[in-house]
Amino acid sequence: MNTPVRIIIHGASGRMGQALLRLAGERPEIQVVAAVSRKVAARVVDGVPQFASSELGGVPEFDAAIDFSLPEAFDAVLATCRSRRAALVSGTTGLSASQQEELHAAATEIPVLWSANFSLGVAVLSDLVERAAAALSGWDCDIVESHHVHKKDAPSGTALALGASAERGGAAPRYASLRAGDIVGEHLVQFASLGERIELVHRATNRDIFARGALHAASRLAGRAPGEYRLRDLLG
Numbered sequence: 229m230n231t232p233v234r235i236i237i238h239g240a241s242g243r244m245g246q247a248l249l250r251l252a253g254e255r256p257e258i259q260v261v262a263a264v265s266r267k268v269a270a271r272v273v274d275g276v277p278q279f280a281s282s283e284l285g286g287v288p289e290f291d292a293a294i295d296f297s298l299p300e301a302f303d304a305v306l307a308t309c310r311s312r313r314a315a316l317v318s319g320t321t322g323l324s325a326s327q328q329e330e331l332h333a334a335a336t337e338i339p340v341l342w343s344a345n346f347s348l349g350v351a352v353l354s355d356l357v358e359r360a361a362a363a364l365s366g367w368d369c370d371i372v373e374s375h376h377v378h379k380k381d382a383p384s385g386t387a388l389a390l391g392a393s394a395e396r397g398g399a400a401p402r403y404a405s406l407r408a409g410d411i412v413g414e415h416l417v418q419f420a421s422l423g424e425r426i427e428l429v430h431r432a433t434n435r436d437i438f439a440r441g442a443l444h445a446a447s448r449l450a451g452r453a454p455g456e457y458r459l460r461d462l463l464g
């Protein structure tokens with residue numbers, strides 16, 4: 229067997245972090261060498277060494293970081309990947325313009341993949357939205373996203389990415405956000421004209437779809453040349 233790819237998980241105590249840790253344990257090609265959370269209660273959990281975010285600089289050697297945290301935690305993981313010359317896969321949404329610029333700059337030194345959504349279904353939806361927008365000149369385009377009550381950013385990263393697809397097709401999307409219960413993530417893209425309407429919808433019912441996509445991407449991104457990669461570059 230090939231040597232496993234050494235991964236750190238940043239934001240390990242969160243909803244996504246917990247899904248990533250559970251699913252990483254099912255993949256022999258991945259070895260989680262550190263789980264990084266804001267605070268730690270034990271030094272090792274299920275065989276995985278735990279680090280507080282203040283200890284990020286001291287994590288063992290790794291090939292790729294997977295980051296699902298919050299914008300205020302993002303700069304530190306990006307800096308650590310740069311200093312260690314390791315790949316970064318990030319799904320953290322709500323990044324500022326300057327953080328996005330730093331990510332572009334880092335891609336001259338390390339391989340990076342940031343995606344607002346790691347599901348295959350949303351990748352396909354994005355293509356459909358661009359095609360629909362191009363075919364429906366002059367129609368109203370509205371994007372409605374629904375998420376759990378704990379989500380902090382709005383519109384969601386996925387809504388903004390779908391909006392960019394619509395704009396590439398020539399539409400001018402408007403956004404609406406709902407926060408309710410434990411909704412994992414739903415995105416409706418609606419095109420409306422006089423007397424007719426098209427609705428394209430994606431419903432995520434389980435975070436494992438995002439975690440699987442990110443783990444797959446990290447195992448494919450580690451060891452690549454510096455640059456900005458897209459999820460579709462690493463599929464298949």
Ligand SMILES: NC(=O)C1=CN([C@@H]2O[C@H](COP(=O)(O)OP(=O)(O)OC[C@H]3O[C@@H](n4cnc5c(N)ncnc54)[C@H](OP(=O)(O)O)[C@@H]3O)[C@@H](O)[C@H]2O)C=CC1
Nearest residue numbers: 239241242243244266281297301319320321344345346438
């Ligand atoms: N691209 C995609 O496919 C997806 C993206 N997301 C995005 O991933 C991110 C995480 O989502 P989710 O897991 O639901 O969020 P959670 O709030 O459940 O988890 C956030 C994690 O980040 C840590 N954290 C927060 N602030 C800091 C800080 N200042 N320093 C260090 N660590 C910090 C939290 O630690 P603590 O527990 O101590 O607060 C926790 O481990 C969000 O931006 C979300 O939008 C989510 C799902 C899919």
Ligand SMILES: O=C(O)C1=N[C@H](C(=O)O)C[C@H](O)C1
Nearest residue numbers: 321344379384385386387413
């Ligand atoms: O915070 C979440 O939960 C999600 N965030 C991502 C986003 O902002 O689009 C992806 C997914 O919808 C879940």
